[in-house]
Amino acid sequence: MIPSSVSIEEIFLLAAALFVVLAIMMFYRAVAGPTTQDRLLAVNVLGTNTVVILALLAAGLDEPWFLDVALIYALLNFLMAVAISKFTVERGGVL
Amino acid sequence: MVADRTLVPLSETVTVRQTVGYAVQSGLEDADSLEVHLVVALPYDAEVPEGKQQVEEAKQLLSKARRWVTEDAGSADVTVETAVLGTERYLFGPRDYADIFEEYTDDHDLDRVVLDPEYHPGVTSSILQPLEHELESAGIPYDEAAVERPARHERLVGEGTERFDRYFALFWISFGFYLVLGDPTYWFDLVTGVAVAGIVSFSLANVTFSFPLHRIGSPVRTIRFAFYVPYLIWEIVKANVAISFVILRPSMPIEPVVTRVNARVRSGLPLLALANSITLTPGTLTVRANDQRLIVHTLIPSAREDLFDGALERAVRFVFHGRTSARIPSPRERGDAEIVGGDEL
Amino acid sequence: MIEAARFWAIVVLVVAGLFFTFVSAVGVIRLPDIYARAHTASQTDTLGAGLALAAVALALGWQQASVYTVLLLFFVFITNPTAAHAIARSAAETGIEPVTADSAADGDTREPSTASTDRNSSDDDGGSDVDGGETA
């Protein structure tokens, strides 16, 4: 039974909006810290959230090529987390 | 009269001759006499058959190295000691080697260690600290021998069939990946895919696989891994639900504890798989890997119980070594699991 | 009929994904230290992301784009625990002390569980002692 009043696209867009709200919640930790690692962790989670939001937008707006952006972000986000966490220890030893 | 006392760990590398030469030369630069301790550290104990053979090879290497030292020393005052280390215990990764070198330098009151840049003993994996780092944290001054090293990939190139296996495996993996992204029925994608996979496999095969491939073993492992993934996902979902209830309860009854688990895995790849699986399951987080001793931060008691029951360890052993290897006692029964304080980190 | 099943499956997946991401957001805000936060931040979030991405894959159906979604899922599952491990290790190496059950219990009143009572005796002296009850 599919309700006639909502379409699946609207559900995806609404979910994307809620994910953004959750992202704002998590952003509190990125500001509050107290250590750099805490901030990094929060931004890493935000990155995962971004990937999900982009995927939801791709489904919601029916534009499948948004997934390319999501794919690039998934990998770069990981690189950023590893680069900075290594940097905090070895101070540029990785770079 | 100042004496320089140096430890030189040796293994059969292409730069071992230059390393010994460097140790002698640099030792004599700022000291009148030199005492060189040449050692070979073995990963296995001497009791097993391949261990005996390794001890023989180690002794041959040491006698060769002793001659090199006397050659290089000329008329200078140089004494040489040799030893085979690690015959009584099982050395796993860099931390074990650093420990055994530390013991040796303390026993013989040595000043410094000269390292061969190509010296990579035991299991090396991206989650383990390299030997240089472990020596530093143990407080042993080390010196990397200034040698002319050959290009790094040479070390990874194996025998003919082994090399072919690498190319073969990487070719099909990258070709499959290309077709997944492209269109498998379109001739253009097939042709360009073959070209791209060819370039990728020829340029990168030597650095992709840091572990030996096995013609039957590797595909079988891949299939076993496919069985492992649904199991892992089920475990993740279970643990997630458990931890969600804990976090959403207003009182939040968490109980963070740092534990140490000695994983019974034999090489770097299973160790990496186990550490990542532990991290993926909520409630347990691998903070450090000190060789096969994983330092795991656990958040709730039930997650800690699961970790000590060792279900994931058994599953990883099943993936890499087959069904019979999976039947081992849990870490709790073996006495390989313990709760440690935060200082252990 | 199949359309309806797919619709509700997508709704359930999206809602479950939102729920686990919400748990991870609450965990990131509430939990006491970096190590505890890493648990929910990276793992609960991985499940939330996985469920939402599964919903997207289901909605896109059998086409090229859903392959991308599966790839994304794969990358998220591989990279997230690795990043969490990297961050936790860097925290450990910069010398951030974890809040353990003993130190947290001083300030809070938590219901005493069996595990914490039989550990207190051995953990108070030195910290790295072997606990006989747990390891025997």
Next chain:
Amino acid sequence: MSAFAYALVVFILLAALATALFRDVLSAIVVFGAYSLGMAILYTFLLAPDVAMTEAAIGAGVTTILLLLTIARTSRPPTDRLFERIHLPAVVAVGAFVLVLFTLLGDMYAVGDPNAPVWGWEALETTPSVYYVQETYADTGAQNAVSAVLASYRGFDTFGEAVVVFAAGIAVLLVLKREVFT
């Protein structure tokens, strides 16, 4: 603008504020990552995935590495305060600029508005891309439509960009001369 876009704009503003205010450079870099996440989503939402991809690569990848390299070669200030002190005249100047931009906001077309110039000017009786392809030679004499757009139709724009790039180059040379070559 939907609720989604509003939530996103709030997030981006928060991230931008935090980036500007953090005293600790490393924290600012990390939070700047969050800012670039929001921007990437916004670009994607406004149907510009190519710009979003660039933002992803530049914001999360290159900028982070460049900034890390920079602070690896400089020293980290002692962090006695969490936030920077706010420089009031700068806030006034930036605020005035933002206000000017806001007055122009009403003239912008909504996303997907059929009257937007992208879909064609009445005066041209065609879409801009078709116009460029058809009329470039007659209008400008340039053989290449891309060059014509960059150097002629958007000449002032390109001129501004070139000025910015040269100014940045000169600034880099000045800094290098002071810090490195002397």
